Amino acid sequence: MRTRIKYLIAIIVTIILGLSSRKFSDLLPVLIAKHAGDMLWASMVYFGFRFCLIKERLIWAAGSSVVFSFAIEFSQMYQAEWIVALRDTVLGALVLGKGFLTVDLVRYVLGIAIAYGLDTYWLRRK
Numbered sequence: 429m430r431t432r433i434k435y436l437i438a439i440i441v442t443i444i445l446g447l448s449s450r451k452f453s454d455l456l457p458v459l460i461a462k463h464a465g466d467m468l469w470a471s472m473v474y475f476g477f478r479f480c481l482i483k484e485r486l487i488w489a490a491g492s493s494v495v496f497s498f499a500i501e502f503s504q505m506y507q508a509e510w511i512v513a514l515r516d517t518v519l520g521a522l523v524l525g526k527g528f529l530t531v532d533l534v535r536y537v538l539g540i541a542i543a544y545g546l547d548t549y550w551l552r553r554k
Contacts, residue, residue, distance in 0.1 A: 435479035438546075442472040466532050467539030469522075470497045474543040490544045497536040504528040 446468035453461035474493040481489065503511075505528045514520040525532070 431482055432479055435475050435482070438475040438543075439472055439479060442468050442475060442543075446472065463535050463538075466535035467542065470536035470539030471543035473497055474540045474547070478547065486544060486547055489547075490540055493540045493543075494537060497540070498533060500524060501528060501532050501536070 446465050449456065449461065449464040449468060456464070470493065473496055474489055477484075477489040477492050477496075478486075484492075500523075504515075504525050511524070515524050515526055
C-alpha cells in the first residue's frame with residue numbers, strides 16, 4: 429500500500445507541475461515552457477500505469493506508457509465532429525490534446541524516461 433501512495437503522490441505532484449507549467453509559462457524559460465507540459469503529461473501516464481498495475485515490471489510500465497501516449501497523439505489526426513467537441517472541453521483537451529505534433533512524440537519519450545529514472549532511483553528505494 430505504501431508503494432501505491434508514493435505513486436499517487438507522484439501523480440498529483442506531476443499534475444500540479446504540468447498545470448503550473450502552462451499557467452505560469454510566461455515566468456519560465458522558453459525551453460521549459462515549450463516542452464515541460466507534454467513531458468509531465470507523459471510522466472503522469474507512467475506513474476498512472478505504475479499505480480494501477482503495481483506488480484508489473486518497470487520496463488512494462490514504460491513501454492505501455494509510450495504506446496498509450498503515442499496512441500493519444502496519433503488519435504489527434506482523427507477529426508470527427510464528436511471528438512473535436514470532446515477536445516474542446518477542458519478535461520478533453522488535457523487528456524486527448526488538440527492537434528498532432530511530431531515533436532510531442534519526442535517529448536513523451538523524454539518524460540517517460542525521466543519518470544522511469546525517478547522510479548528506479550527514488551520511488552523504489554526502501
